[in-house]
Amino acid sequence: MSVATTTAREVTRTVSSGRSKDKNVGSLVFLGALWFSLFFGVMVLLVLIVDTAIKGSPRFDSELLSNYGSIVRPESTGFRAGILGSLWLMLFTALFAVPLGIAAALYLEEFADKERWWNRLIEVNLQNLAAVPAIVYGLLAVAVMALMGFNTTGIVLGGAIALALLILPVIIITTREAVRAVPQDIRQGSLALGATVWQTTWRQTLPSAIPGIATGTILGLSRAIGEAAPLVVVGLAGSVLFDPTGVMSEITALPMQIYSLTSNSQEDLRTAASAAIIVLLIMILGLNALAIFIRNKFQKTW
């Protein structure tokens, strides 16, 4: 009995000694380092955004959205062409990239025999494609346009092809993740009822994976909307004075306009560029918020 009492007392003493191993010097230093990293990352971003917002604040007005770019009246220059151009680009980028990306991902996940060398080759290539610099996709799009016989540059079609190629690997990879997250049980249940692999994919796997696919696609698009490099290569102008009317119309995009104005010598134009950066950020944040909303609303738990 006495042994038991001593042990109990010792345990009490150790437990309530007030010293926690989580609070020794090493742990605290490490914790401090983590806090500093977090603080540093967030602060840099915050300072940048706030600085840009302050610089652009004189131009937060409706003319920023409704006017075309103007060098003659820099105090009321606007980004109408860029905003509309970016929206058109997004629409066609999505039209090109989403069906292709989903189809490719479904093939790789549901139909491809992973033992075959060509499927493994595609797999490796896909991983690498996601890391290819954006400007290379611009060059690729120029080549595709030339092959298709278009000789006008700077049009919606060229820009959309470049951006679609850019986000295709992202869409394929996220779609594959989403498809893989659908339990094997569901597929087996469907096949055991006499459904074909195609029916199973179309009626069970794909609908269950749609929240994941939508999230991935929107995140891909929000990356595409901010890209300027591939659009430069495709030949988009820095400024256009009319609205886009079709796939063949010449356009500019918001990042292109910002890029061409930030280095301008006129103070007013640089201010407008800062304001436009905030507009672009809001568009991207809006897309990301939509992605998060879709994920939370439709996410399935198995």
Place this chain on the structure above:
Amino acid sequence: MSSHPATASTRNADHREISMMAGTHAESERELPSVPPEPVMEALKLNVYYGDFHAVHDVNLSFGKHEITALIGPSGCGKSTVLRCLNRMNDLVSGARVEGEVTYHGQNIYGRNVDPIAVRTQIGMVFQKPNPFPKSIYDNIAYGPRVTGMKVDNMDDLVEEALQGAALWDEVKDKLKQSAYGLSGGQQQRLCIARTIATKPDVILMDEPCSALDPIATSRIEDLMLQMRDDYTIIIVTHNMQQAARVSDRTAFFTARPDETTGNRTGLLVEFDQTSHIFANPTDKRTEDYISGRFG
């Protein structure tokens, strides 16, 4: 072989009465011919390989019409593999290879012109873990008939009939449009059975259908299987020997034999007989050891 369909059905009716009176599954009352009558399915020298791995060796089995056959044995003895060969679900495992024959009404389902999709509509399957689709209860049942292009006069009637057949109708008739995920585990498993019934199969394979369920849900499924025996031929894999003893007419005992050189365990059939014989006086020493709990 000698059993006449008419006599078989009267016997089944008697049997059900007895089981209702006793309140339990009164298995031993059922008279059985010594060999399966009118075998619906047969496995002949069935060998299964996964790549180089020899999973199942020379299995010969025959599954009688309107009988419940249990496949039992220790883990890794190949009983689930054999079951999955019976409706070609093993085709979906990459690297799987099947040798020998599996016949369904005399026709080899591994024959050259056989469509595995058609095989699976005749030979349904219920899995270990309840796997309802993320749809409504109604759509879960209607899915099979829809994808197989079955001619259905009235889908509502078919859904009701299937749910009645799986003893689930009374519990779900007011919430057919609700998600199947709202059901309990036992209800989900009965939904999966109803889903299988809806495609009007001939044979139903069950791969440890109760291993994820509590004893009450298990007992309901066992009752259901005994009721379903009048209309279907049932083949069940189970880890639970009492379950095999309670529900099955015949039992096949499998074991695994390690390969002398590689150490890979190959499954083989040890004994196949009427359940009462297997449990009361097994002929093989290995069966006796397993049944009496000395091994496995």
